[in-house]
């Protein structure tokens with residue numbers, strides 16, 4: 570009987586839709602500052618991960634934060650980034666505080682920037698809108714998160730700078 574050939578190994582590659590954002594793939598660590606007109610400012614450390622299953626047009630995203638001085642866990646969140654070849658991107662995020670987001674926006678592969686605005690914020694008692702901007706600054710990943718609540722217009726809540734490890 571003729572031998573059955575072994576299955577060919579899966580082709581391991583970054584999906585073309587993910588390629589323009591492949592500089593994000595990996596683990597990033599750094600520090601951030603939180604603020605909002607209604608709260609006391611605070612500092613945090615963060616680990617952020619972007620990972621990719623070969624041949625899928627999706628980047629898995631997760632972020633964990635800790636109080637800078639005590640190391641006590643703070644906010645965490647995870648989700649999926651779904652870039653399209655036309656430069657648009659859709660992101661879904663589930664937050665540890667129960668809030669969910671659908672973000673829509675654009676990326677610029679040359680500038681290495683991603684700009685997102687909430688198309689949907691769900692299960693939130695106060696938050697009405699969330700904007701997120703990610704940029705590369707001197708080889709580091711910088712992001713800013715702005716939010717609007719029922720009482721406060723769009724203002725910065727988070728700013729962070731992370732290095733790839």
Ligand code: HEM
Pocket residue numbers: 603605607608609611613634635643644645664668695696699714716718721726727
């Ligand atoms: C998009 C992500 C986030 C959203 C939508 C969000 C939302 C909020 C809201 C609605 C408040 C209350 C503001 C008010 O009462 O006027 C708040 C406060 C606060 N947030 Fe965030 N947050 C986010 C991310 C984070 C992260 C990453 C951290 C920690 C690193 C954090 C730490 C805090 C702290 C310490 C306060 C003040 C104390 C408190 O009310 O619990 N937040 N946030």
